[in-house]
Amino acid sequence: MLGINIQQVTKRYRRGGLETTALQGIDLQVQPGEFIAVVGPSGCGKSTLMRLVAGLHGVSSGSIEVNGQPVTGPVSDVGIVFQSPVLLEWRNTLQNVLFQADMRGLDVNEYKERAMQLLEQVGLQDFADRYPHELSGGMRQRASIARALLHNPPLLLMDEPFGALDALTREQVRLDLEKLWMTTKKTVLFITHSVDEAVLLADRVLVMSARPGKIDRELKIDLPRARGLEARRDQRFFDACDEINEIFFSKGVLSRDVVAEVKARAA
Structure with missing residues (x-):
């Protein structure tokens, strides 16, 4: 497992x-x-923060360490999932997952068994030979998560991975991701616009201010695991969402009407 240490980064x-x-x-x-x-x-710089941790961009000042090592270039021991699955249309699902091995110059044959195990974990074992155009949006995103995990990285960076999915599919993929994380216990940095999503998935939620982005507040989420559908009925879920939305209201990000609607749902 990898820890992350960010100090005074601008x-x-x-x-x-x-x-x-x-x-x-x-x-x-x-x-x-x-x-x-x-x-x-x-x-506010959420995605920028993720790219800095991955070493895809350099910091202007301050420092970032991953697993005790300074980040001075692209971090190799990491899996990245973006909002768009970015699957190759001419490769089937299994081949898309194995593309991670191709990119890293690894022996693809040695990773086929692991790729199939990952597809089973994300519910795609019966779709290994299907091509992207034959998959739903949720299936494509599951395939991209499996691809990111193929080389067993201890750190997973996710940049709004559910943003393009419909509400029902988002909920299912959210449940799948939590199950996968509870099995692997990888370090995860998850970027999202969704307050609900953040509260339901995270151990801690970081609330950022408008640009220039700063960490405005940190909330520890004490909802028990696993957080299935019933977690949405837990008062602690409503309280955490309400607290975050009140922060956004106080900063002018949300209108009072939106905050009132959130409170009404909790009542």
């Missing part, structure tokens, strides 16, 4: 002579095996 972008500060003064420690969700308004 990220600035310069384009056309203009400088934009995406993140400012981020401090965060993630314990090995912890599931962390990050929520915040659009443009």
Whole structure:
């Protein structure tokens, strides 16, 4: 398992002579095996934070360590899941999962058994020979999660992976992801716009401010695992969602009408 240590990280972008500060003064420690969700308004730097941890972008100031090692370039021991599954249309499901081995120069034949095990874990064992156009949106996203896990990375970075899914499919994939995480106990950094999703999945939820993004609040979620459908009826779920939405209201991200609607659902 990998831990993450972020100290006073700031990220600035310069384009056309203009400088934009995406993140400012981020401090965060993630314990090995912890599931962390990050929520915040659009443009607050959530995805930027994930890319910095992955080493896909460099910090402007401050430092990031993954497993005690400074991040100075792309981190190899990591699995990344984006909002779009990005499956190759000419490869079937199994071949798409095995593409992770191809990219890393690994012996594909040695990973076929693991790929099939992962497909079984995400409920796609009967769709190994299907092509992306034959899969539903939820199936494609499950395949992308299996692909990210093929090389057994201790760290999983997920950037709004359910954003393109309908409500029912999101709920099912959320349940699948929690089950998978409880089995593997990988360290997860999960970026989302959904307050419900963050509360239902995470050990801790980080609430970010508008740009320049800062960690405004940290909430520990004490809902018992596993958090099935019944977790949505738990008062602790409503309380946590209400607290996060009140933060967004106080910052002008949400209107009072939206906060009132959330409270009405909890009543």
